[in-house]
Amino acid sequence: MKKAEYMSEKKKNDILRKLITYNSMLSGYIYSLAEDWAVVEEALQETAVYMCEHWKDFTPGTDFGAWARTVAHMRCREVLHREGRQDRIRKSVSIHIPDNVWEEYSVYPAEKKQALTECIQAVGKKSREIIRLRYEEGKSCGTISRILKKSVDAVYMALSRIRQALKKCVEEKLSGDTV
Amino acid sequence: MNKFSYFSFLMEKYFDGSINADERAVLREMIGEEAGFQKLFVEHATQESNLRSILKKQKETAPVSASRRRTARYHTKKKQFLWAWAAAAAAMLFAAAGFFIVSYSPDGAGKEGIIAQRPQKGIKPPKETASSSSPDVKKPGHYPHIKYGLGHQGGDSGTGPGDPSGEGSRIVGAPGAGSMTGTTIGRGKGRGLLFSRDFSQYSEGTTPTGLSVSRENGASVETVETVRVLHVYPGCTVRAGILAWKDYTAEIECKALPEGEEDFSFHIRTMNGQKYYSFRIRGAEKKALLYRKSGNSEKELRSIQFEAAADTWHTLRASAVGNTLSLHIDGNEVMLYDGVEWLNGYIRIQTGSSCDLLIKRLAVAETNKKK
Numbered sequence: 014m015k016k017a018e019y020m021s022e023k024k025k026n027d028i029l030r031k032l033i034t035y036n037s038m039l040s041g042y043i044y045s046l047a048e049d050w051a052v053v054e055e056a057l058q059e060t061a062v063y064m065c066e067h068w069k070d071f072t073p074g075t076d077f078g079a080w081a082r083t084v085a086h087m088r089c090r091e092v093l094h095r096e097g098r099q100d101r102i103r104k105s106v107s108i109h110i111p112d113n114v115w116e117e118y119s120v121y122p123a124e125k126k127q128a129l130t131e132c133i134q135a136v137g138k139k140s141r142e143i144i145r146l147r148y149e150e151g152k153s154c155g156t157i158s159r160i161l162k163k164s165v166d167a168v169y170m171a172l173s174r175i176r177q178a179l180k181k182c183v184e185e186k187l188s189g190d191t192v
Numbered sequence: 193m194n195k196f197s198y199f200s201f202l203m204e205k206y207f208d209g210s211i212n213a214d215e216r217a218v219l220r221e222m223i224g225e226e227a228g229f230q231k232l233f234v235e236h237a238t239q240e241s242n243l244r245s246i247l248k249k250q251k252e253t254a255p256v257s258a259s260r261r262r263t264a265r266y267h268t269k270k271k272q273f274l275w276a277w278a279a280a281a282a283a284m285l286f287a288a289a290g291f292f293i294v295s296y297s298p299d300g301a302g303k304e305g306i307i308a309q310r311p312q313k314g315i316k317p318p319k320e321t322a323s324s325s326s327p328d329v330k331k332p333g334h335y336p337h338i339k340y341g342l343g344h345q346g347g348d349s350g351t352g353p354g355d356p357s358g359e360g361s362r363i364v365g366a367p368g369a370g371s372m373t374g375t376t377i378g379r380g381k382g383r384g385l386l387f388s389r390d391f392s393q394y395s396e397g398t399t400p401t402g403l404s405v406s407r408e409n410g411a412s413v414e415t416v417e418t419v420r421v422l423h424v425y426p427g428c429t430v431r432a433g434i435l436a437w438k439d440y441t442a443e444i445e446c447k448a449l450p451e452g453e454e455d456f457s458f459h460i461r462t463m464n465g466q467k468y469y470s471f472r473i474r475g476a477e478k479k480a481l482l483y484r485k486s487g488n489s490e491k492e493l494r495s496i497q498f499e500a501a502a503d504t505w506h507t508l509r510a511s512a513v514g515n516t517l518s519l520h521i522d523g524n525e526v527m528l529y530d531g532v533e534w535l536n537g538y539i540r541i542q543t544g545s546s547c548d549l550l551i552k553r554l555a556v557a558e559t560n561k562k563k
Contacts, residue, residue, distance in 0.1 A: 037245070041237025048209060050244075106206065106216060109224035110234060118234045121242060129239075130246050148247035154208045169204040173197075176239060 021069075028068045031077050032061060038078070038119040039085050045107030046089045052096075056089040063088060078119040079112055125183060132182035140175045147172065195222075199229055203236050291434075384558035386440055387432050391552060392420040404431040416550055424456075424541060424549040432554065433538030435463065439559045441511040442539045445552040448473065451502050455544030457483075460510045460517060461537035468537065469493075471510050471519045471527070475500060480519065482529055494527050505552060510539075513559050 039060065043053045063084050064071075071080055086102075093099045133144060146157045154172070158165045202219045205211040211219065222229050389400050394413040400422070405411045410428035413420060424430055448454035454475030462468035470483040480498035484491045498521065500506060509520040512532065519527040539556060543549045 037238045037241040038234075040241035040244075041234065044207070044240070045233070045237055048206070050209075104216070106220040106223055107233065107237075109220070110230045114227070114230045114234050117231070118238045121238055126242060126246065129242055130250075133243070133246065144243070144247065148243050149251045153210065154204070155210065165210075166201070169201050169208070170197075172204050173200040176200075176236070179243075180235075180239070 024071075024073060025065075025068045027073075028064060028071055028077075032064055032081065034121065035078060035081050035119050037121040038115060039081055041118075042082055042107070042115060043085050043089050045110075046086065046102050046105050047093055047098075048101060048105075052089065052092050056085060056092045059088040059092065060085045076112075076116070078116045082112070082115060125187060128183045128186035129179060131186065132179050135182065136175060136178065140171070140178070143168065143171055144175060199232065203233065207236065207240050293435075385555070386437060386558055387554070387556040389422075389432075389554045391422040391554075394420065394422075396420070402432055405429070406431075419550075419552060421550040421552050422554070424543050424551065426543050426547055427545045429540055429542045431462070431538060431540045433556060435537060437461075437538055437556070438536045439513045440556050441509055441559050442554075442556045443507060443509040444541065444554050445505055445507050447505050447550045448475065448500070448543075449548040449550065451475070451500070453547065454500055455547040456549045457540075457542040457544075458508055458510050458519075459540035459542060461512050461532065461534060462540050463534060463537045467534070468540065469512075469517055469529075469532065470542075471508070473498065473500070473508075480521070480526055482517065482519070482527055484533070486533075493529050493531075496526055498526065511559060 036057070040053055040057060043056045043060075044050065047053060047056065060081070064081065071077065090099060090102055093101055133141075136144065143157060143161070146152045146160060147154070152160070154168045155165050157163075158168045161168070163171075199219070199222055202211065202215055202222075205215060206219055223233050387402060389402065391400065391413050394400050396413055396415060398413050399405055399411060400413065403411070403422075406429035409425075411422055411424040411430050414423040415421075416423065422430070442458070442460060444458065448456055452475050454473050457470045457472040459468040459470045466488075467486050470485060472481045472483060473479075474481065478497055478499045480496050481492055482494035484493050507520075507522050509523075511518045511520070515530060515532040515535070517527075517529045517532055518525055541549065541551070541554075
């Protein structure tokens with residue numbers, strides 16, 4: 014009896030740990046459905062609540078990511094339905110992306126996250142300012158363009174370059190090279 | 193721009209939330225066509241989420257930078273500045289409202305008084321006296337540069353502390369026995385003078401400024417028996433001063449008609465139309481009385497025998513010092529009451545329903561004013 018309880022508790026903890034690990038992928042996935050970061054936060058919270066309440070539904074050894082995405086998809090649909098925007102899912106750009114692609118990027122290891130954090134600190138002053146405005150302040154690219162007195166397209170391109178640089182930096186860090 | 197760059201550009205727009213329908217359709221098509229773009233899209237989506245969570249966390253845990261502290265200080269100061277302005281504006285509004293309420297009491301005298309004070313067409317504006325060229329109503333102590341004389345210009349034998357030279361500094365009580373024909377407050381310059389009107393200096397038909405009359409044409413300057421006076425018609429109330437007046441002496445030089453049937457009141461420390469002390473002269477009863485009016489109750493506090501001399505201008509001086517009220521008629525203290533409940537208020541003159549009051553002069557001076 015005690016062993017069964019222990020196993021149940023262990024299973025529950027494993028699910029929670031996985032959920033945290035899959036958090037980035039789930040956020041991106043929900044965004045690809047809803048195209049709204051506010052909906053992402055709400056749906057993600059409801060996904061976490063649902064998975065904590067129904068952790069027994071998950072069968073160990075099966076695809077956790079698929080289960081998580083299914084739950085997230087349902088919760089996102091509910092949130093959008095409450096707001097009368099359920100059509101968003103049907104028009105989603107990610108409709109053609111197969112599950113295996115999502116699964117490939119589902120786990121974002123802690124060391125990778127640490128590397129990304131360090132790389133953010135290492136970028137140039139101008140890039141750092143764009144990142145700060147975009148992600149810390151949550152400003153749109155249009156607003157950033159007005160603040161930095163640049164065109165919106167230039168901001169998009171700058172962000173794209175920064176993203177490439179960060180990706181390269183993280184890869185280099187994880188491969189043991191120093192930047 | 194190559195296909196990859198364009199795809200990156202579209203993804204930036206997509207995750208910025210500013211992609212349009214056409215661009216979304218292109219992006220969707222590109223993702224559907226090539227597996228590479230699918231991977232790029234998912235990679236971009238997860239990186240976007242990570243960047244958001246990392247920088248959000250950094251923002252929450254990072255110490256406040258110097259520039260942000262400066263910004264915060266600026267906003268704090270700005271807020272304080274705005275609050276200070278708001279408080280100052282509110283205080284000014286409050287003061288203005290208070291002054292308005294004080295100046296125009298709810299007994300109805302004020303509203304009509306405003307109407308009565310409006311210059312009428314064809315009437316020459318009043319010529320102000322030297323003393324009345326100063327503001328109409330002043331709070332106590334607003335005339336520090338003006339000396340005033342309480343002395344007896346007529347040289348009567350006052351026993352009070354009045355200054356016979358006319359250069360005295362304060363009004364304290366009555367000059368004692370003896371007439372006051374020569375007289376007194378409001379004549380000449382005076383320190384502590386709160387209000388003064390010599391109606392002989394005003395044009396006929398006008399109502400001098402600073403006076404509130406309870407009804408239109410209820411009181412105006414007229415020439416009666418070759419004397420220019422303020423004629424207060426029967427059943428009318430004239431008011432002067434403000435609620436903040438505390439210790440003061442108010443004096444009028446007057447004659448009531450018809451003789452032998454005088455009926456008028458001199459209100460002092462009037463809080464409103466329902467709360468005041470009233471010295472009342474009733475010729476028919478040959479009495480001078482003091483009433484306290486408070487709400488619906490009116491209580492007789494003092495009563496003396498008094499008979500006005502025929503065809504004579506009398507000087508009534510009502511004083512309020514602390515909790516003491518006194519009435520002097522023609523220089524004689526005729527009434528004293530110790531037990532006043534409220535310590536401030538303006539003055540009013542009220543005529544009975546069949547009494548005309550003619551006032552040559554009205555003056556109010558602060559009492560117990562130190563040198």
